Amino acid sequence: MKFALVCGAGGFIGGHLVKRLKQDGFWVRGVDLKFHEYSETHADDFVVGDLRDQGFCRAIVDRRFDEVYQLAADMGGAGYIFTGEHDADVMHNSATINLNVLDACHKRGVKKIFYSSSACIYPAYNQEDPHNPKCSEDSAYPAAPDSEYGWEKLFSERLYMAYRRNYGMQTHIARYHNIFGPEGTWTGGREKAPAAVCRKVAMASSGEEIEVWGDGQQTRSFLYIDECIEGTVRLLRSNFVGPVNIGSEEMVTINQLVDQVADIAGKRIGKKHVPGPQGVRGRNSDNRFISEKLGWRPSRSLRAGLEPTYQWIAAQAASITIATRRVA
Numbered sequence: 001m002k003f004a005l006v007c008g009a010g011g012f013i014g015g016h017l018v019k020r021l022k023q024d025g026f027w028v029r030g031v032d033l034k035f036h037e038y039s040e041t042h043a044d045d046f047v048v049g050d051l052r053d054q055g056f057c058r059a060i061v062d063r064r065f066d067e068v069y070q071l072a073a074d075m076g077g078a079g080y081i082f083t084g085e086h087d088a089d090v091m092h093n094s095a096t097i098n099l100n101v102l103d104a105c106h107k108r109g110v111k112k113i114f115y116s117s118s119a120c121i122y123p124a125y126n127q128e129d130p131h132n133p134k135c136s137e138d139s140a141y142p143a144a145p146d147s148e149y150g151w152e153k154l155f156s157e158r159l160y161m162a163y164r165r166n167y168g169m170q171t172h173i174a175r176y177h178n179i180f181g182p183e184g185t186w187t188g189g190r191e192k193a194p195a196a197v198c199r200k201v202a203m204a205s206s207g208e209e210i211e212v213w214g215d216g217q218q219t220r221s222f223l224y225i226d227e228c229i230e231g232t233v234r235l236l237r238s239n240f241v242g243p244v245n246i247g248s249e250e251m252v253t254i255n256q257l258v259d260q261v262a263d264i265a266g267k268r269i270g271k272k273h274v275p276g277p278q279g280v281r282g283r284n285s286d287n288r289f290i291s292e293k294l295g296w297r298p299s300r301s302l303r304a305g306l307e308p309t310y311q312w313i314a315a316q317a318a319s320i321t322i323a324t325r326r327v328a
């Protein structure tokens with residue numbers, strides 16, 4: 001029997017990862033501040049607690065886990081990380097979690113640990129042209145992330161690399177590019193563009209407009225959750241440590257994202273462009289490095305991922321609407 005620890009198991013990616021690790025035959029401990037909001041955990045043991053607490057971290061890393069995945073973070077989409085209102089919390093909370101989890105693993109003799117960094121570490125100056133952003137792994141320095149969230153991720157990448165150099169730990173680092181899918185945050189202020197757009201389209205009638213932040217010409221690529229999980233476990237089980245992009249290379253404008261979702265919903269949807277937090281003007285994954293090192297790269301189309309995501313979010317939105325009507 002192999003043992004895995006998933007920090008952030010009550011979150012979107014962590015919840016899916018636990019399912020995958022169970023399929024792979026692991027005994028899994030999940031840890032989070034909260035239970036998963038949208039599904040029962042598949043973990044053998046789920047501990048609710050605060051990874052900012054060093055004593056708690058040492059207690060949950062009570063064995064030499066074969067695989068540790070560190071996904072816990074104070075995070076969200078543009079509406080959460082680009083307003084500036086949460087900068088202190090984001091930096092303090094996520095850095096403290098990373099310091100504690102990594103050191104607890106080191107003290108217990110854990111060797112293999114995965115760290116979820118972000119495309120937000122890439123310099124803003126390479127992402128000003130929406131048609132030609134540069135996000136190759138070797139372009140991270142000179143560093144100039146566009147958010148404090150990105151700076152914390154860069155600091156923590158360096159922390160994981162330092163433990164590798166000084167203590168011989170096998171720390172594997174991925175830079176995720178905007179991951180989406182069912183059972184992700186879709187409302188409340190932390191949701192990212194794919195979930196926000198699915199929610200807005202689901203709640204609109206055909207012929208209505210939905211609000212889009214900015215002119216909608218900003219570009220992104222979005223990776224479906226199953227491929228994120230596949231890339232994550234492949235990276236940790238390889239001899240390649242990264243940092244490496246795990247993302248899609250199918251870059252679209254936010255306006256195109258809206259059009260695809262409207263098409264899936266079978267609705268005619270107009271766009272009302274409004275001011276809002278926007279982040280970089282363009283971003284796309286560069287998958288040459290992962291392809292070279294792992295012999296694998298994501299291949300699922302955006303459309304194929306948006307279909308199940310839209311259906312799941314539309315069902316969530318409908319159940320809330322029905323519940324609200326019953327209360328009224």
Ligand code: NAD
Nearest residue numbers: 008010011012013032033051071072073116118176178179
């Ligand atoms: P998420 O918010 O759904 O999951 C993160 C989980 O961490 C949450 O369940 C949260 O409760 C937990 N957490 C936060 N503070 C904690 C604490 N003090 N103690 C214990 N648990 C705590 O986010 P996600 O989308 O699943 O992202 C997972 C990781 O991947 C994060 O580190 C995130 O920064 C990174 N990432 C995600 C994306 C993306 O598009 N989803 C992109 C780049 C990087």
Ligand code: GDD
Nearest residue numbers: 076077078118119177178191192193196212213277278279
């Ligand atoms: N969230 C959201 N909601 N974004 C919108 C909306 C909306 O209603 N309308 C337009 N957008 C635009 C944003 O202004 C932004 O320019 C773009 O859609 C993408 O926004 P997000 O998906 O929220 O975030 P991001 O791509 O800038 O950053 C995300 O991805 C990173 C990794 O690539 C975040 O989730 C980061 O935390 C993550 O690390």
